[in-house]
Amino acid sequence: MHPRAGRLRRFRRSGNWKGRRRAGRRRTGGAAFGRQTASAPASVSASLLLRAFEAGRQAALQPGEAADADPLRQANRCWNDWRLANGGAAWKWNVYHQVAAKFVAGFESGKGVSLRNPVLAPTKKTIGAVVTAMNEEKAIPGVLEQLARLPLNELVVVVNGSTDHTFWNARRGIAGGKAVIVHHVRPLxxxxxxxxxAKLLRSDIALFLDGDFPVYAEHLVPFIDAVDKGTDVALNDITPYISAFSGRDPVTIVKEMLNRAMGRADLAANSMTAVPHALSRKAIETIGCTNLMVPPKAQAIAVRDGLKVSAAMSVDVISKNRVRDKNTGIANPVAELIIGDHLEALGLLIRKDGARLHAADGIRNRSALGRMSS
Structure with missing residues (x-):
């Protein structure tokens, strides 16, 4: 175990490869890349692992490019060159991570460095991450520790309204790394x-997380992969973690209502309100940074403007969500805010597309009454 991994022990490791709840139990598909369960390791041939190690060692001995000042980013670039040349685009996630770990071990051996338990990302695009935090002094070190395992080009930590040591712990968490901390004394x-x-990032792929609990780097990779392959808005699939309709809270109901109103019943209750999620550069520019303040509105704009929106991965954020005074109880302030956000999104769609949106009324003759004499 990595010496600093103890910080994460109180957080239950969770995350499923695109699960669905069926007949009262969770099921996941394992046929396609990105849809493998975390609990079912696939066998990897010894020869493939040996080839990955040697490829990593040879990559470390090659002169780096101008953009390779960071050894982890150099390793990631070389990894993707080798992966794509060796059929890696078709690997299941468990195979991917096992082979990538061997490549890293070879790279570390050849380079004579330790990369601190990194997780390579299946993309040659630049990656940025945004973390928002308010009074998260205990959780923020673990959040940043996991992000440090990824080959990020940018990291922005927005600390706002904190009365504890969140800011200072964030500074310590990024010591030696390239990151920007935006500190607002008052709550945003x-x-x-x-x-x-989002306004500060310039990367091709942007991850969005909250600072209240860490998400394992391995569980963030599918979001990066989805955007790399053409998805513009890669959502967290919370479907395995919510109950049947009769037991759902108003926030979950209104999330699904908006998706169905947009003709996207396939998205169920998945929403940009939940983290983690990832956006393409195209999505950020199309939606606009200002509209990201209201996630359901941002999602409505994305769907209406033809961006590719889909669920990429299931990460349990429901049981981990930190309990606060404003997010518990019936009609709590946070729930009321989120419901209002969805009504704002619905209002935007109605203004642009009419009161019935895509559900045209082709049955009633609404002009008939006007032709009748009173």
Whole structure:
């Protein structure tokens, strides 16, 4: 175990490869890349692992490019060159991570460095991450520790309204790394930090996380992979973690209502309100940083403007969500805010597409009454 991994022990490791709840139990598909369960390791041939190690060692001995000042990013670039040349685009996730780990071991051996338990990303595009935090002094070190395992080009941490040591712990968490900390003394309000961070990022792929609990780097890779392959908005699939309709809370109901109103019943209750999620550069420019303050509105704009929106991965954020005074109880302030956000999104769609949106009324003759004499 990595010496600093103890920080994460109180957080239950969770995350499923695109699960679905069926007949009262969770099921996942394992046929396609990115849809493998975390609990079913696939066998990897010894020869492939040996070839990966040697490829990593040879890559470390090659002169780096101008953009390879960071050894982890150099390893990631070389990894993707070798992976794509050796059929890696078809690997299941468990195979991917096993082979990538061997490549890293070879790279570390050849380079004479330790990369601190890295997780390579299946993309040659630049990757950025935005973390928002308010009074998260205990959790923020673990959040940043996991992000440090990824070959990020940019990291923006938006600390706002904190009265504890969140800011200082964030500074210590990125010591020696290239990151920007935006510090607002007063609270910015729900999701405003995402807009601030997005405005500062220039990367091709942007990850969005909250600072209240860490997400394992391995569980963030599918979001990166989805955007690399053409998805513009890669959502967290919360479907395995919510109950049947009769037992759902109003927020979950209104999330699915908006998706169905947009003709996207396939998205179920998945929403940009939930983290983690990832956006393409095209999505950020199309939606606009200002609109990211209201995640359902941002999602409505994405769907309406033809961006590719889909669920990439299942990460349990429901049981991990930190309990606060404002997010518990019936009609709590956070729930009321999120419901209002969805009504704002619905209002935007109605203004642009009419009161019935895509559900045209082709049955009633609404002009008939006007032709009748009173």
């Amino acid at each position: 309000g729900h999701d405003v930090g995402r807009s601030v961070g």
